[in-house]
Amino acid sequence: MSTQITASTIEQISTRNQALELIRKTLSTTYPVALWRLPNTTDILALIDITSEEGDSDAEIERLEQCFVINSYDQSHPIHPLVLKGDIMISIHGSESEVTLNTTLKASDLESFNLAIDQASLSAVGRSARASERHPDFEEMVTEAINHIKSGELHKVVLSRYQDFDLPESFDPIVYFEKLEKAYPNAFCYLVQTATYGAWMGATPEKLIAIEDEHYFSTDALAGTQVLGEVEDLSDVPWTQKEIIEQAMVSRYIIECFKKIRLREFEEVGPKTVKAGDLVHLKTSFKVDMKETNSPLLGSIMLELLHPTSAVCGSPRGLANDFIHSHEGYERELFAGFLGPVGLGGNSRLFVNLRCMQLFREKARLYAGAGITENSRPEKELQETNNKMQTLLKVIYS
Structure with missing residues (x-):
């Protein structure tokens, strides 16, 4: 060229x-x-x-x-x-x-x-790494959240943490993206860089909303996480009461959003088990015919109602968000936000930014969260965040 x-x-x-x-x-x-x-x-x-x-x-x-x-x-x-x-x-x-x-x-x-x-010189992407912000012990934070939930103040809160890792000297974001998209065919894989947010990369399994052919709106309720074990079929994956309740909360939240705008005509499929890399989740899908329901701006309306969803924030949303801001000790930035292509051939697809990392010149900051309910166990929630970080770490060091 x-x-x-x-x-x-x-x-x-x-x-x-x-x-x-x-x-x-x-x-x-x-x-x-x-x-x-x-x-x-x-x-x-x-x-x-x-x-x-x-x-x-x-x-x-x-x-x-x-x-x-x-x-x-x-x-x-x-x-x-x-x-x-x-x-x-x-x-x-x-x-x-x-x-x-x-x-x-x-x-x-x-x-x-x-x-x-x-x-342009082909130097490392991203900004200089920020100093790690001080934030509380994750298991202690989960314990405090469980106590709040048992006292009736919260039903669920999604708590997150980050961890910094050194990038290999030969790290090339384009090469890494190609590895990532091949490793996770069922995820939305992306690499973005802007002056506002710096460089981010991820492979997220969670669709926030989609609009197809300017005709159909869809969204997913995705919650519950475990490492995929030895099963012949995904329908054989066992789920605990905690995970089933957590997923049901997210589904109810979407239905409540439909009720707020008096939308009653929608398709609901699930919950069913879906695979995302080495992890599996419970997913319920919702679909609306925008023309039959006379709702041409349904995508924008639902974005306002859904974000941040109970899958990344909690329930009730206001109380859960207050707990997150007062306890996590850092700004999530793009983690648990959303991103994606809009207005391409009448199609728009936006995804919740999970399984993601922020790229600095020599480091990668990986983010992961876990949904906390009264049945949560702090050590298991910490392990869940570790499992989610492995999505990206396996590719970085492969």
Whole structure:
């Protein structure tokens, strides 16, 4: 690929390696970039935003086109997601790729992008690592949460923690992303970098909402976690009362959201056991015909009602969120927020940002949480967070 990037040279990119090299170079600039692969698909998609200054948007997602949105855990009521415009869209299928440009791009935009790419040195992505914030012993925090729940103040609270790990000297985020998306075909795998949030990567199993063909809305209730044992069929996986109750709480929360907007016509399937890497979860799926129910803005309405869901916050949401802020001792940032592509061919898919890590220049900060109920055991909840972190660690050190 020529070092002088113009509309014609970008659109001439036709191989996987050329496309990934453009993304790799962009990661060394200040331009926002998102790379992802949807669950149970093989195509890798990406976009680069070269015209907009980063800022939050209050537009309904149904009115957004060809973009990637990112919303932190605390950005809610109302949500104000960061919107990355698809000025440069990339589709990778096998060894081939296709690049298209936004028709509104100006020659000066491409010239500025060309200069940044030309000067980019392929250094490590991300910011310098922050000092670890002090936060409480996780098992002690879980014990306190259980006591609050037993006293009747809470029904459930989702507590999280993070841990820093040294990255290998040869760590390449593009190579790692390729390993991740092959290892977890059922997850939403992504790599994003913005000035606002830095660099993040993950493989999350939890869909928040989806809109298909501007016609169908869907969302999932995903809760309950255990390591996949030796079973012939996923339907044979045994679940404890604690896990069944935890999943039922998330399902009820979604149904309560439907009731708030007086929506009664929806399909409900589950709960059933689903696989996410070496872990399994309980999932119930909900689907709504937006045209039959005359609800063209259902996606935006449900985002406001759902985020943060009881699967990442707790119930009642206000009390659970207060407990999280007063006990966890750190800002979740994008962990337990949501992100995903919006307005691509009439389809939008947003996922809860779980099984994720923040990339610094020499370290990765991994995040994981566990749903706490009155039947929780602190040592088991700590082990659950360890198991969830293994999703990414296995690929980092493989």
